[in-house]
Amino acid sequence: MPAENxxxxxxxxxxxxxxxxxxxxxRFLDDEQLLNSEQQNVLEEIFNANVRDVEIKELSSHFxxxxxxxxxxxxxxxxKTGTGKTLSVAYFLNILSSLCTDKNIPLLHKHLDLxxxxxxxxxxxxxxxLLDASKRYERGISHEEMxxxxxxxxxxxxxxxxxxxxxxxxxxxxxxxxxxxxxRRLPQRIPSKLILILVSNKLSWPDQLDPRIKxxxxxxxxxxxxxxxxxxxxxxxxxxxxxxxxxxxxxxxIEKIAAxxxxxxxxxxxxxxxxGKSAYLAEKAGSKITLNIIDKAxxxxxxxxxxxxxxxxxxxxxxxxxxxIEASKKTKKNFIGSGEAYDSYKHFCNRVGxxxxxDRVFGDLLAELDLACLIHSRIVSRGRYGRSREIRIDMPYxxxxxxxxxxxxxxxxxxxxxx
DNA sequence: TGTCCACAGGAAATACGGGGGT
DNA sequence: ACCCCCGTATTTCCTGTGGACA
Numbered sequence: 111m112p113a114e115n116x117x118x119x120x121x122x123x124x125x126x127x128x129x130x131x132x133x134x135x136x137r138f139l140d141d142e143q144l145l146n147s148e149q150q151n152v153l154e155e156i157f158n159a160n161v162r163d164v165e166i167k168e169l170s171s172h173f174x175x176x177x178x179x180x181x182x183x184x185x186x187x188x189x190k191t192g193t194g195k196t197l198s199v200a201y202f203l204n205i206l207s208s209l210c211t212d213k214n215i216p217l218l219h220k221h222l223d224l225x226x227x228x229x230x231x232x233x234x235x236x237x238x239x240l241l242d243a244s245k246r247y248e249r250g251i252s253h254e255e256m257x258x259x260x261x262x263x264x265x266x267x268x269x270x271x272x273x274x275x276x277x278x279x280x281x282x283x284x285x286x287x288x289x290x291x292x293x294r295r296l297p298q299r300i301p302s303k304l305i306l307i308l309v310s311n312k313l314s315w316p317d318q319l320d321p322r323i324k325x326x327x328x329x330x331x332x333x334x335x336x337x338x339x340x341x342x343x344x345x346x347x348x349x350x351x352x353x354x355x356x357x358x359x360x361x362x363x364i365e366k367i368a369a370x371x372x373x374x375x376x377x378x379x380x381x382x383x384x385x386g387k388s389a390y391l392a393e394k395a396g397s398k399i400t401l402n403i404i405d406k407a408x409x410x411x412x413x414x415x416x417x418x419x420x421x422x423x424x425x426x427x428x429x430x431x432x433x434x435i436e437a438s439k440k441t442k443k444n445f446i447g448s449g450e451a452y453d454s455y456k457h458f459c460n461r462v463g464x465x466x467x468x469d470r471v472f473g474d475l476l477a478e479l480d481l482a483c484l485i486h487s488r489i490v491s492r493g494r495y496g497r498s499r500e501i502r503i504d505m506p507y508x509x510x511x512x513x514x515x516x517x518x519x520x521x522x523x524x525x526x527x528x529x
Numbered sequence: 530t531g532t533c534c535a536c537a538g539g540a541a542a543t544a545c546g547g548g549g550g551t
Numbered sequence: 552a553c554c555c556c557c558g559t560a561t562t563t564c565c566t567g568t569g570g571a572c573a
Contacts, residue, residue, distance in 0.1 A: 229558065247548080252556070448536070468562060473537065489537070493571030496535025532573085542563070549556080 132358035132393050139353045139386030141379060152348060153201050159344045161337070162198050168332050169202045173305075176206075176215060176270055184293065184306040189334025191311050192377030196223075196276055198334070199307060203274060216269025218302075224280045230288045231256070233281050237273075238263075257291055264300040271302040279310040336376025342368035345378050346385055354389060359399045363388075366404050387411055413509060417516050419482060426467060428517045430475040433458045434485055435514050438503055448476065448487075448499040462521055476501065484513075 137143045144152070157166065175182045189195050203219045210217040220240050224233055234256040235247055243263030247256075264271070273292070281288055289308075297304045337345070346364050367388070371381035387407035392399040420428055430451075437446045437454035446454075452469050459466035467475075476499060479485045487501045503510060 231557070470538080470563085471561060491569035493569070494534055495571075497568065498536055537567080540565080544561080
């Protein structure tokens with residue numbers, strides 16, 4: 111009888127494992143790994159599902175003038191991250207470009223991606239490299255020279271030139287110089303019909319521009335609204351169909367992921383990565399994707415985000431976070447003031463052997479921590495007892511501990527390397 | 530009502546590192 | 552080798568500021 115039991119158990123396990131395979135093609139759960147052709151495929155389906163229909167239509171009408179020989183204006187686009195700006199525009203430009211080839215209209219389009227934050231010089235250099243007008247420089251060459259390189263390279267192209275500039279607001283320094291070059295100077299010096307598409311994810315972006323530059327974009331704006339839950343559901347079901355085996359999701363899973371993602375930011379990328387994480391957890395647990403698993407995946411993603419953020423952050427940033435954690439452990443209140451935090455930071459630096467910075471910089475570090483949602487701070491006046499930041503950490507104890515250990519590890523390892 | 534705390538946060542100055550041209 | 556250019560990180564200096572307290 112025991113032998114019989116054992117056999118049955120194994121059979122059950124095998125059956126179970128066979129059932130529990132739910133991931134068919136993991137690449138469709140991770141945008142980074144998606145091959146180009148697959149990405150095209152997914153895009154095609156998304157657009158066929160009428161998601162981003164309005165925006166594509168707007169783009170079409172904006173550029174329709176090309177076929178009548180007109181010169182369309184520059185276009186400013188904004189929308190939050192993960193609303194499909196880049197993909198939609200790239201997709202559209204490809205179609206436009208092949209259409210122009212058919213009709214024998216010379217058109218060149220380039221995609222300049224400024225995702226990595228850098229100064230004006232970097233942006234110019236990136237553009238020059240993209241156009242194959244210059245080699246890569248770190249520094250040592252003037253803006254002027256870089257601009258001339260670009261102009262020289264473009265001096266004999268006479269068709270339409272569309273420059274699609276992604277994440278413009280990422281230019282950290284002298285952004286106006288870069289834009290003024292593109293908008294005012296470049297068109298006068300090259301024969302082609304230049305059309306700029308500037309993309310940004312900050313809604314307030316145009317307000318910080320030089321008014322003379324801003325005027326070039328009046329009424330030529332296109333806003334990508336965040337995906338609503340319905341759009342996200344469409345996007346998710348496309349992914350699920352490609353990535354997972356049939357029947358591997360419980361009732362309501364798509365709706366729930368879509369709801370979580372749209373509540374946060376309407377970010378499609380987040381929705382997909384939540385789906386991915388859920389799928390992996392489900393496979394590990396040998397079950398379908400259930401609503402509970404989604405919750406777990408969501409909190410794990412959050413933790414991961416914090417930890418990788420810290421691991422890759424500068425030492426001083428880590429130290430500031432550690433100091434805040436230490437200080438808030440000591441205090442009996444449920445918040446700490448910036449003075450206390452700075453004292454704690456000084457102790458921490460002494461202990462770890464890290465050079466300590468002035469309180470001025472420390473204040474900026476605190477602001478950054480706040481921005482990253484690692485701490486919450488607000489400025490409070492305690493009357494006679496001065497003004498101060500009131501800092502609190504709004505996280506479960508376990509996560510705080512986890513973060514603290516990560517920092518300790520990261521700083522500890524670096525100290526070893528120095529010796 | 531004025532004072533004054535304990536900081537916030539902007540601006541400019543300084544230090545530093547590293548690359549290019551000649 | 553020398554000088555110039557540029558970007559980043561910090562420091563230094565400075566001007567606010569909300570409200571408890573006298």
